[in-house]
Amino acid sequence: MTRSALVRGALLVAPLLFFVVFFGYPVTAIVGRGLREDGVWRFGRLTEVLGDPGTLRVLWFTCWQAAASTALTLALALPGAYVFARLRFPGRRVLHAAVTVPFVLPTVVTGAAFLALVGRGGVLDDAFGVRLDDGVWAILLAHVFFNYAVVVRTVGGLWAQLDPRQEEAARVLGAGRLAAWRRVTLPALTPSVAAAALMVFLFTFTSFGVIQILGSPGRATLEVEIYRQTAQLLRLDTAAVLTLVQLAAVVALLVTHRLVTRRRVGALRLVDPAGTARPPRGWVQWTALGGVLATVALLLALPLGVLVERSLAGPDGYGLHHYRALAHADGTFLVAPAEAVGNSLRFAAAATAIALLVGGCAAVALTRRAGRLTRGFDALLMLPLGTSAVTVGFGFLIALDEPPLDLRSSWVLVPLAQALVGVPFVVRVLVPVLGAVDERLREAAAVLGASPWRAWRAVDLPLVWRSALVAAGFAFAVSLGEFGATVFLARPDEPTLPVAVARLLGRAGAENYGQAMALSVVLMLVCAVTLLSLERLAPSRSAGTF
Amino acid sequence: MSLLELDGVRVRYGARAALDGVRLSVAEGEVVCVLGPSGSGKSTLLRAVAGLTPVDEGAVRLAGRDQRGVPAHRRGLGLMFQDHQLFPQRDVAGNIAFGLRMRRRSREEAAGRVAELLDLVGLPGAGRRAVASLSGGEQQRVALARALAPDPRLLMLDEPLGQLDRDLRERLVVELRQLFARLGSTVLAVTHDQGEAFALADRVVVMRDGRVVQVGAPVEVWRRPADAFVARFLGFRNVTPAHVDAEGARTPWGALPVPAGTAPGARTVLVRPSGVRLTPPEGAPLTGEVTARTFRGDHVLLLLEPGGGAPPLEASCPLRAAPEVGERVGVRFDPEEIVALPDQLP
Numbered sequence: 062m063t064r065s066a067l068v069r070g071a072l073l074v075a076p077l078l079f080f081v082v083f084f085g086y087p088v089t090a091i092v093g094r095g096l097r098e099d100g101v102w103r104f105g106r107l108t109e110v111l112g113d114p115g116t117l118r119v120l121w122f123t124c125w126q127a128a129a130s131t132a133l134t135l136a137l138a139l140p141g142a143y144v145f146a147r148l149r150f151p152g153r154r155v156l157h158a159a160v161t162v163p164f165v166l167p168t169v170v171t172g173a174a175f176l177a178l179v180g181r182g183g184v185l186d187d188a189f190g191v192r193l194d195d196g197v198w199a200i201l202l203a204h205v206f207f208n209y210a211v212v213v214r215t216v217g218g219l220w221a222q223l224d225p226r227q228e229e230a231a232r233v234l235g236a237g238r239l240a241a242w243r244r245v246t247l248p249a250l251t252p253s254v255a256a257a258a259l260m261v262f263l264f265t266f267t268s269f270g271v272i273q274i275l276g277s278p279g280r281a282t283l284e285v286e287i288y289r290q291t292a293q294l295l296r297l298d299t300a301a302v303l304t305l306v307q308l309a310a311v312v313a314l315l316v317t318h319r320l321v322t323r324r325r326v327g328a329l330r331l332v333d334p335a336g337t338a339r340p341p342r343g344w345v346q347w348t349a350l351g352g353v354l355a356t357v358a359l360l361l362a363l364p365l366g367v368l369v370e371r372s373l374a375g376p377d378g379y380g381l382h383h384y385r386a387l388a389h390a391d392g393t394f395l396v397a398p399a400e401a402v403g404n405s406l407r408f409a410a411a412a413t414a415i416a417l418l419v420g421g422c423a424a425v426a427l428t429r430r431a432g433r434l435t436r437g438f439d440a441l442l443m444l445p446l447g448t449s450a451v452t453v454g455f456g457f458l459i460a461l462d463e464p465p466l467d468l469r470s471s472w473v474l475v476p477l478a479q480a481l482v483g484v485p486f487v488v489r490v491l492v493p494v495l496g497a498v499d500e501r502l503r504e505a506a507a508v509l510g511a512s513p514w515r516a517w518r519a520v521d522l523p524l525v526w527r528s529a530l531v532a533a534g535f536a537f538a539v540s541l542g543e544f545g546a547t548v549f550l551a552r553p554d555e556p557t558l559p560v561a562v563a564r565l566l567g568r569a570g571a572e573n574y575g576q577a578m579a580l581s582v583v584l585m586l587v588c589a590v591t592l593l594s595l596e597r598l599a600p601s602r603s604a605g606t607f
Numbered sequence: 608m609s610l611l612e613l614d615g616v617r618v619r620y621g622a623r624a625a626l627d628g629v630r631l632s633v634a635e636g637e638v639v640c641v642l643g644p645s646g647s648g649k650s651t652l653l654r655a656v657a658g659l660t661p662v663d664e665g666a667v668r669l670a671g672r673d674q675r676g677v678p679a680h681r682r683g684l685g686l687m688f689q690d691h692q693l694f695p696q697r698d699v700a701g702n703i704a705f706g707l708r709m710r711r712r713s714r715e716e717a718a719g720r721v722a723e724l725l726d727l728v729g730l731p732g733a734g735r736r737a738v739a740s741l742s743g744g745e746q747q748r749v750a751l752a753r754a755l756a757p758d759p760r761l762l763m764l765d766e767p768l769g770q771l772d773r774d775l776r777e778r779l780v781v782e783l784r785q786l787f788a789r790l791g792s793t794v795l796a797v798t799h800d801q802g803e804a805f806a807l808a809d810r811v812v813v814m815r816d817g818r819v820v821q822v823g824a825p826v827e828v829w830r831r832p833a834d835a836f837v838a839r840f841l842g843f844r845n846v847t848p849a850h851v852d853a854e855g856a857r858t859p860w861g862a863l864p865v866p867a868g869t870a871p872g873a874r875t876v877l878v879r880p881s882g883v884r885l886t887p888p889e890g891a892p893l894t895g896e897v898t899a900r901t902f903r904g905d906h907v908l909l910l911l912e913p914g915g916g917a918p919p920l921e922a923s924c925p926l927r928a929a930p931e932v933g934e935r936v937g938v939r940f941d942p943e944e945i946v947a948l949p950d951q952l953p
Contacts (some may be wrong), residue, residue: 229659230692232679235709235757241680244705248696342661 069429076423076484079377079415083477084445087456088304094459095301103298106147108246110302116286120306123266126197130204130265131258137306137356138209142217144353147225148346149338154305156214156357161363162589164210165535168270169559170588171580173566174364175203175275177371184367189282199275204268206360215257216250222335223249238345252321259318263311267447270544270559274566283307284545287410288451292549304452311447315440365585372578376571383579386402386572396554398580399563405541408557408589410470412479412540413533419480420487420532427488442488445481451544453478457550472555478546483536491525534595538588558584577603610635610793611656611761615665618655618817620647627817628665633761633795638787640808641797644840648817649797650689653763656795657686671762671765680709685759689766691845693738699725699749700734702717706757714836724752727786744775751783755790762787764796768803779919780806801841813837835875844921845878851947859917861893864942880908882944883922885930891937895920895928911938 096103102535113414145157165487177183179199185191223246231241269284276285291298331460341350375382387399420442427439445453457474461467498521506516544559551560558580609632618626625648633927641649644734653824654660657668658679659735667674674682685706693702700721705804707717725731728748733741739750748767767783768776783809789796798804804811807826813821813828832838849856849863849870855911856863864875888894895911898919907929911920920938 137892224692226690226692227694229679230686230694231682231705231709232659233657233682233686234706234753235680235683236705237678237680240709245694245696425902481873 064401069426070572071270071427072422072429073438075443076419076426079419079484080441083457084448084453084481087185087460088308088452090460091297091452092301092304095297095299095304106298107305107367110299111306111436116299116303118279118285119281119283119303122280124205125278126200127262127266127268129197129263130201130208133201134208134212134261135254135258136206137205137360139216141209141213141347141353141356144349145213146217146220146334147338148341148350150341152348153338158593160213160357161210161605162585162592163206163365163442164540165538165592166207167544167559167562167584167588168207168268169274169514169542169544169562170368170585171207171364172271172274173497173562173577173581174368175199175206175271176566178364178367184370190556197280200268200272200280202360203275203364204261204265204272206364206492207271209361210262210265211260212254212257216253218334219253219331220246220250222331222336223337224332225337225339234442234579239268239444255321256318259314259321261292263314263318263447266310266314267307267449268469269450270563273563281308283318284449284451287449288545290334291451291455300452304449307447307449308444311444314447319440368585369582371584372575374399375575383572383575384583386576387579396556397450398565398576401556401558401580402583402587404551404555405558405584408475408479408547409537409540411476412483412543413537414481415480415489416536416540417474417529417533420536421491423484424488424491424495427492438464439488439492443485446485450478450482450543451549453481454549457546468596474550475547475557476540478550479486479540479543480536481546482543483539486535486539487532490528494528531595534563534591538591541584541588541591558587609633610670611795613652613656613665614668614669616652616662616667617657618651618660619663622818626655628856629814629817629819631759631812631819633793634831636791636792637808638784638792638794638809639797639812640804640810641795641812641814642799642801642804642840643797643814644799647814649799650765651812651817652814653765653795654764655798656761657684658682680773683757683760685754685757685762687750687754687762687764687767689769689906691746693741693746693749693753695738697738698734699730699736699738699741702738702749703734703753703756705753710757713755719814720756721752727755728752729782743771744779747771747779748903755792760793761792762792764794766798767796769798769800776803783807790918813840815840831946832877832903832948835877838877838948843877843879845880845883845920846948847876847918849874849947851876856945856947858919860913860940863940863945865945865947866942877946877948878920878940879944879946880921882922883911883920884923884939884941885909885924885928886937886939888935888937891939893938894935895938897932897934897936900929900932902926909935913938918937 096106111584112604118245145153156394158316162327166281179185179192181192199545226250228241231245266282267284268282270291272280272282272285273288281289283294283306287300287303287431290303341347345483372383373379388397398525423438423442457478461474502520503516506519507513509520540558541557543557544563547557548560548563555558556564562584563579565573565580611631611633613629613631613781616626616629617624627648629648629652631639631641631652641652643649651660655662658674658677662675669682669684694705700718703721703724704717707720712720721734722731725733728751730745730748730752733745733749738746738942740748751767756763768779771779780803786792794807796804796807798807805828808825811823811825811828812819813833816834821828821837828837829841832841832843835846846858847858849858851857851865851869851874853871854862856865856869856874856876860878863876863878893913895913897909898912899910901908901910903923904927906923907926909922909924909929911922913920922938
């Protein structure tokens with residue numbers, strides 16, 4: 062075995078070890094806890110739970126709301142993908158960055174924002190007496206809000222790189238505008254639309270925070286039901302079965318996603334996206350632009366605006382009343398809610414460091430040898446994204462409690478769990494960039510006398526560091542917003558922002574509601590500042606395309 | 608009547624005019640080649656004719672009919688893109704049949720026509736091949752077949768041979784020329800390569816900064832470039848400002864003989880390399896040192912440094928008589944190879 066093969070092996074082993082110890086082991090442990098009694102596996106529970114009408118209802122709701130959310134997201138976001146890819150208008154870059162903010166916003170904030178918009182005592186309720194939170198619409202709209210950027214970035218990213226002259230060639234050959242689009246552009250986009258749809262389906266299938274806040278008893282996803290069974294009913298066996306069901310569904314989705322994206326690479330010849338956008342011309346393009354701006358304003362900006370408005374609405378007019386209240390601990394809170402800011406930042410920073418290290422190693426290993434095994438590993442790393450965070454969180458508690466891995470009382474539990482969801486983002490952002498580094502550049506460096514390490518520093522690093530920052534930003538934002546696992550792992554006197562928001566929302570009273578809104582705004586600002594500052598650094602095509 | 612007529616066509620990109628009052632006509636069955644450096648507006652010209660870029664002023668007429676408001680797909684033209692723009696999702700036959708399908712021809716009819724065109728461009732039986740599997744030359748042939756398939760009234764070619772290697776290019780130019788003659792096609796091509804333009808065209812149009820600066824038969828343009836820009840663009844280096852009077856043209860290289868009948872005054876003079884004759888240095892009115900030799904097959908191109916502030920001179924001479932670098936030679940000028948251009952050097 063050569064030295065470079067050893068290095069590559071080591072690069073692969075580190076993330077694999079992380080994955081096995083902090084994902085495989087806890088999940089297996091909790092599933093085992095639920096399905097094993099006195100050392101005997103009781104798989105009978107599987108059929109029992111799956112045959113239960115309650116489970117079937119949850120499964121049905123999970124599937125159809127995910128399908129409906131995906132369809133609605135595609136319908137609203139595909140025009141956005143077109144507008145951002147092909148039209149040039151003032152403020153395009155800033156707006157492109159801004160629509161990404163909801164994606165990294167903690168789901169708790171999303172839930173809170175929609176509650177403030179369409180919930181009881183919300184803006185629509187005040188103005189028109191309209192409430193949507195007892196129906197499924199609030200959930201669907203919140204899902205569109207959250208996933209809009211996934212479609213715009215995935216589909217729009219490719220769309221911007223398709224050569225507009227392909228359509229022109231079809232036009233000169235006698236195809237009308239629509240025919241040219243349908244016969245030339247659409248076939249090229251289909252795989253990326255499918256990939257985006259699968260990603261949205263995955264995110265909405267495993268939706269937790271949004272449904273926890275906007276859902277009602279009849280409207281629980283698998284993920285929410287797992288939480289209920291685990292934390293409220295203490296039915297670990299039922300939770301274990303549901304976890305397995307969700308895991309199976311997610312694996313199926315990821316495999317499909319992999320097959321779809323593999324086809325995409327095909328024979329498309331891509332061009333520099335900077336040169337493909339034109340100022341809008343003709344009524345069709347102006348209508349598209351107007352429609353997309355209106356969608357963004359109503360669907361993305363309005364909920365956030367309302368959130369801010371509610372946070373400022375105190376008992377005696379607008380002011381910083383609720384923000385000031387955050388500084389004080391009251392009866393039920395052990396610490397002042399404002400302390401959650403510091404906790405969140407600390408945990409998220411640690412999680413980002415772990416995610417960058419693990420994800421960076423994985424990304425380098427993945428781009429250096431594209432065997433069947435590594436491709437499978439790539440998919441494996443995506444798994445935590447779709448696994449019940451509750452399962453992971455609870456799994457940590459029961460699995461990592463014995464030497465040599467007794468981390469029960471260690472603060473590092475929280476960042477470790479958060480890093481699990483950060484790693485897939487780091488890998489997704491870094492792999493395309495690392496893969497795009499021309500091998501001949503490294504060869505040129507080597508011929509000029511650079512050692513492999515020097516060549517990497519001279520060739521790869523300058524191209525990669527920006528993307529590494531973007532990856533760090535995503536990992537940071539995702540860690541900041543992680544809720545499902547953190548809610549189990551954070552100690553009562555060390556809540557993170559999302560946990561504190563959920564706690565405040567869980568209690569009655571206008572005071573708590575106002576403080577929840579204020580804390581959500583703080584969380585939103587931290588996320589938005591992180592993202593926007595990184596967007597400035599980023600080559601826009603590499604950031605967050607799935 | 609000319610098939611294509613451009614009348615004062617202006618296209619602006621922001622503040623810059625890509626086409627600035629272009630007048631041009633192409634007769635039925637004629638092959639016209641637009642020649643110009645990159646950025647001269649050649650491609651914009653094709654796009655404006657095709658209806659892909661809106662015309663700000665002036666008119667594009669096809670068979671006498673103003674095309675304003677006629678969308679690209681209703682103009683009945685063929686355009687071969689610079690990098691071909693074959694549709695990667697379709698195979699070769701699917702690409703060639705595209706225009707026919709858009710004109711609602713039946714599948715059988717289209718299939719027959721595709722086979723016919725594949726024969727025509729020398730790729731018989733390649734219909735099922737994937738576009739990605741084609742070599743550069745094959746792609747070029749498929750792109751040509753695709754543009755020809757719907758039998759366009761005007762075929763436009765954007766740098767048709769630009770991406771191919773030299774050997775293939777020279778072969779294809781001849782093939783294209785024969786093909787167009789056989790089909791009686793009306794062709795408007797643009798290129799930055801004079802060799803390609805001269806070999807392909809009945810008439811050459813030279814463009815600069817969005818304007819037409821010269822129109823004429825290839826030989827005519829080659830013999831008498833319209834101005835210093837065209838002369839330099841065609842590759843001539845011996846271009847200099849001069850003052851013409853009864854005794855000839857006064858230039859930094861001394862007094863040059865000019866063809867009889869040249870009007871006096873401030874002019875630009877072009878001396879073709881073949882008009883710079885080498886003599887022994889003794890007694891010659893102008894001498895120069897050979898600073899470079901470029902082998903050009905049947906002759907050698909020399910660069911002479913006359914000294915005394917005069918610009919270098921390019922001279923061509925037969926291989927066997929070529930002096931070495933560093934040698935000093937005398938120079939005599941051949942009036943037949945000297946052209947007085949109409950304008951002052953810019």
